Amino acid sequence: MSEKKKSKIKKIQSTGHLRKIMADYFYELNDASKKGSPKIAWCTSVGPAELLLSLGFLVHYPENHGAVLGSSRTANDYIPVANAIGYSPDICSYLTSDVGAFIKKETPLSRGYEGIEGVPKPDVLVYNTNQCRDVQEWFNWYSRELKVPCIGISSYRNIGEIKDYHLEAIVGQIKDLIPTLEKISGNKFDIDKFKSILALSRDCTRLWKKVLETNTAAPAPISFFDETIHMGPAVVLRGSETAVEYYTVLLKELEEKAAQKDGAVEGEKFRLYWEGMPIWGKLRNLAEFFIDLKTAVVASTYCNSWIFDAFDPDDPFTSMARAYTEIFIVRDEKFKENYIEGMVKQYKLDGILFHDAKTCPANSNNRYGMPERLEKKLNIPALTINGDLNDLRCYSEEQAQTNIEAFIEQLETK
Amino acid sequence: MSYFVGIDVGASTTKAIIINEKREILGFSVNDSGVDFQAAAEQAFEDSKVKATVPVSNESFIISTGYGRRNVPFANTTKTEISCHARGSFHDFPHAHTLIDIGGQDSKIIKVHTSGKRISFKMNRKCAAGTGAFLEEIANRLKIPIGELNDLAEKAEEEVQLGSYCTVFTATEILTKIREGVEVENLVRGIFGAVIKRAMEMDPLEGNIVMSGGVVAYNPFFVEMFGEKLGKKIFVPPLPQFTGAFGAALYAWEEKGGQNA
Numbered sequence: 001m002s003e004k005k006k007s008k009i010k011k012i013q014s015t016g017h018l019r020k021i022m023a024d025y026f027y028e029l030n031d032a033s034k035k036g037s038p039k040i041a042w043c044t045s046v047g048p049a050e051l052l053l054s055l056g057f058l059v060h061y062p063e064n065h066g067a068v069l070g071s072s073r074t075a076n077d078y079i080p081v082a083n084a085i086g087y088s089p090d091i092c093s094y095l096t097s098d099v100g101a102f103i104k105k106e107t108p109l110s111r112g113y114e115g116i117e118g119v120p121k122p123d124v125l126v127y128n129t130n131q132c133r134d135v136q137e138w139f140n141w142y143s144r145e146l147k148v149p150c151i152g153i154s155s156y157r158n159i160g161e162i163k164d165y166h167l168e169a170i171v172g173q174i175k176d177l178i179p180t181l182e183k184i185s186g187n188k189f190d191i192d193k194f195k196s197i198l199a200l201s202r203d204c205t206r207l208w209k210k211v212l213e214t215n216t217a218a219p220a221p222i223s224f225f226d227e228t229i230h231m232g233p234a235v236v237l238r239g240s241e242t243a244v245e246y247y248t249v250l251l252k253e254l255e256e257k258a259a260q261k262d263g264a265v266e267g268e269k270f271r272l273y274w275e276g277m278p279i280w281g282k283l284r285n286l287a288e289f290f291i292d293l294k295t296a297v298v299a300s301t302y303c304n305s306w307i308f309d310a311f312d313p314d315d316p317f318t319s320m321a322r323a324y325t326e327i328f329i330v331r332d333e334k335f336k337e338n339y340i341e342g343m344v345k346q347y348k349l350d351g352i353l354f355h356d357a358k359t360c361p362a363n364s365n366n367r368y369g370m371p372e373r374l375e376k377k378l379n380i381p382a383l384t385i386n387g388d389l390n391d392l393r394c395y396s397e398e399q400a401q402t403n404i405e406a407f408i409e410q411l412e413t414k
Numbered sequence: 415m416s417y418f419v420g421i422d423v424g425a426s427t428t429k430a431i432i433i434n435e436k437r438e439i440l441g442f443s444v445n446d447s448g449v450d451f452q453a454a455a456e457q458a459f460e461d462s463k464v465k466a467t468v469p470v471s472n473e474s475f476i477i478s479t480g481y482g483r484r485n486v487p488f489a490n491t492t493k494t495e496i497s498c499h500a501r502g503s504f505h506d507f508p509h510a511h512t513l514i515d516i517g518g519q520d521s522k523i524i525k526v527h528t529s530g531k532r533i534s535f536k537m538n539r540k541c542a543a544g545t546g547a548f549l550e551e552i553a554n555r556l557k558i559p560i561g562e563l564n565d566l567a568e569k570a571e572e573e574v575q576l577g578s579y580c581t582v583f584t585a586t587e588i589l590t591k592i593r594e595g596v597e598v599e600n601l602v603r604g605i606f607g608a609v610i611k612r613a614m615e616m617d618p619l620e621g622n623i624v625m626s627g628g629v630v631a632y633n634p635f636f637v638e639m640f641g642e643k644l645g646k647k648i649f650v651p652p653l654p655q656f657t658g659a660f661g662a663a664l665y666a667w668e669e670k671g672g673q674n675a
Contacts, residue, residue: 402495403496405494409496414531
């Protein structure tokens with residue numbers, strides 16, 4: 001009687017292609033780790049990946065591994081391990097789950113990819129604090145543990161207008177990384193290679209932006225929850241032909257779905273914005289829950305954070321500094337509010353969901369009165385749900401669902 | 415004759431209420447929710463039928479609400495407790511108002527428009543402080559029956575200030591106060607004050623204020639204290655613990671075409 005329950009989530013055909021390129025990516029890193037060549041750099045999600053790739057490194061992104069720990073619902077096996085060595089349950093649960101898994105010598109990658117026994121061994125750790133302070137502490141732990149150099153960029157925080165002096169400081173820090181990276185990689189920095197990688201990243205980001213913008217159509221062809229999965233190549237394969245090819249395929253499929261009015265949510269009645277981190281361990285539950293409510297979550301800060309409009313191969317250092325500084329997370333409240341206002345208009349949204357992620361203050365934008373200000377300014381309702389990116393101890397499914405359901409009931413009477 | 419039933423399966427108690435075509439309350443009942451929500455809902459419904467002023471046929475339209483709303487298979491449909499509380503409250507107080515519901519495991523603040531539509535709502539964060547569960551836990555620590563809290567708080571000469579918003583920390587704080595010789599009455603008034611503070615920090619409490627929920631139903635002095643702190647009179651519906659169930663019954667009435675049902 002073990003009949004498998006049919007998922008309500010509509011299939012995206014490109015998913016097979018996605019699985020293959022992600023598998024190739026993980027196996028390539030695994031092979032390099034075993035052989036000791038090419039050299040491996042660990043990089044924060046919006047760190048100077050293009051520079052690393054141009055110097056011949058393969059790049060592993062611990063934040064991606066954090067998301068894998070979350071979506072495989074194994075994070076809570078490991079978070080307590082890191083808590084026990086002094087890394088607080090209140091700090092980033094990507095950090096605590098990743099470090100905990102490393103201490104236990106386990107990775108969910110082993111389940112999905114036969115033969116992979118662990119994360120690839122780093123030769124260098126490169127951070128950019130544009131995400132938060134925690135990424136630096138995270139890499140510092142590995143640096144002490146593995147005796148591997150940890151270098152990086154200290155970004156500005158909460159800035160409004162980006163000034164030349166901001167960019168000059170970041171360019172200086174990027175250039176400062178080069179001698180160390182040359183020494184570790186054994187390769188000489190090549191400006192033309194750097195430019196060509198940046199051009200590929202630019203092409204990837206442009207396609208990813210178009211993918212997301214297919215959701216301006218009603219009904220929206222892809223849900224936020226699927227987008228977080230299909231975002232993988234934009235994070236870990238940017239700077240490669242592979243990512244450009246993938247988003248060309250995905251874009252075509254989604255444009256066709258949009259033209260055929262084949263929405264991710266059958267009978268789409270309401271359209272929402274998701275502000276904040278995904279709740280990785282609950283992607284499927286939430287996707288199905290919203291389908292039942294005939295509500296499409298069509299746009300998000302999170303998925304848009306991998307659009308880097310500024311990349312310009314003719315001005316690689318400054319444009320990279322700009323791209324990695326002008327992202328949402330680095331900006332002040334006024335910028336963020338205007339940004340969300342633009343999204344609400346562009347995607348014709350009925351409401352905004354704020355996810356207050358307990359361990360991720362940098363991505364929890366409800367904490368300084370923004371929902372209340374936006375409700376007043378845009379005359380649409382906002383809802384805050386409490387949860388976390390990886391630590392499901394911080395999430396009450398019943399309470400979140402009641403809040404969301406009540407929010408939709410409110411939209412129905414509007 | 416048609417009957418409309420609302421069943422509010424809360425985390426602590428289950429409430430059922432039956433109304434007729436004129437939206438008059440015929441019967442109502444409350445029992446513990448326990449661990450079997452379906453059984454609790456059945457019992458509340460049966461008891462409300464027994465207590466009803468007229469015989470109620472089984473041809474009723476039923477809406478379930480509350481934490482266990484999905485565990486009522488005999489309900490025709492479900493609605494969240496947020497919507498139902500707003501609906502029930504607006505029936506008794508048909509003006510723009512802010513409803514504060516202090517439930518067993520959660521508390522909510524709902525802004526109701528002059529038209530009866532909801533403007534916004536907030537529920538407490540994932541914590542027992544500010545709910546009935548907090549009062550139960552502290553009463554248990556103090557070895558006081560929950561039903562005696564109201565009289566004790568009323569007798570108090572002063573309100574002990576409790577600083578923490580964590581139930582566990584507050585319990586520790588209370589033990590310290592007991593060791594210091596603080597009167598139990600003053601402590602009980604202090605825990606009422608702590609619950610009120612939690613509600614006041616959830617949302618600006620402007621305009622007309624209505625309060626509902628079990629804590630409100632059994633502790634009139636709690637409402638008096640709340641009113642004093644806000645500096646305004648608080649309206650309490652006739653059956654504060656049944657606001658959600660009543661709202662569900664009113665929705666049932668509406669769904670079946672109101673008086674044309």
